[in-house]
């Protein structure tokens with residue numbers, strides 16, 4: 001009986017084997033965080049986060065945006081304005097906060113959070129208090145900022161692991177026609 005690299009022979013029956021090149025779990029969860037970031041209305045920085053359990057279930061997804069009831073069209077998206085009341089910073093909810101608050105499970109203890117950008121100090125507190133024990137991130141572009149230095153001090157003190165994910169693929173293309 002002939003067989004090729006896609007089929008195999010068991011008990012004289014030819015069966016098709018599985019695909020060998022699907023994206024792996026980490027790529028999948030990080031890509032989910034990046035996809036969520038695409039929902040952000042922030043003109044200068046879009047961040048996404050995805051909370052995942054030890055058994056690879058997605059428990060929460062979030063992106064940075066205005067709080068419920070605070071209109072995206074009325075609240076400010078600028079920065080460096082004369083009054084901080086006219087900048088986004090007092091108002092915007094960070095991706096990590098939204099992913100944790102809007103989780104679909106009571107408990108996120110011992111979970112991992114995938115984030116496109118390293119969490120700030122405020123999000124580090126929420127991560128720690130929620131029981132998440134691992135942060136996997138792509139960008140650490142704000143590493144020089146006190147908010148990120150404080151974040152790392154707290155995550156380290158609380159024993160929350162954090163490490164930078166180096167994607168295998170620079171891009172994952174989604175084709176809505178369903179063709180590979």
Ligand SMILES: Nc1ccn([C@H]2C[C@H](O)[C@@H](COP(=O)(O)O)O2)c(=O)n1
Pocket residue numbers: 042044045046047063064065079088092093094095096115117118119120123
């Ligand atoms: N880990 C992070 C870091 C930042 N954000 C949000 C908060 C703002 O909407 C934006 C940062 O704005 P920038 O100072 O770069 O103009 O990103 C977040 O959700 N999670």
Ligand SMILES: [Zn+2]
Pocket residue numbers: 094095096119120121122123124
């Ligand atoms: Zn934050």
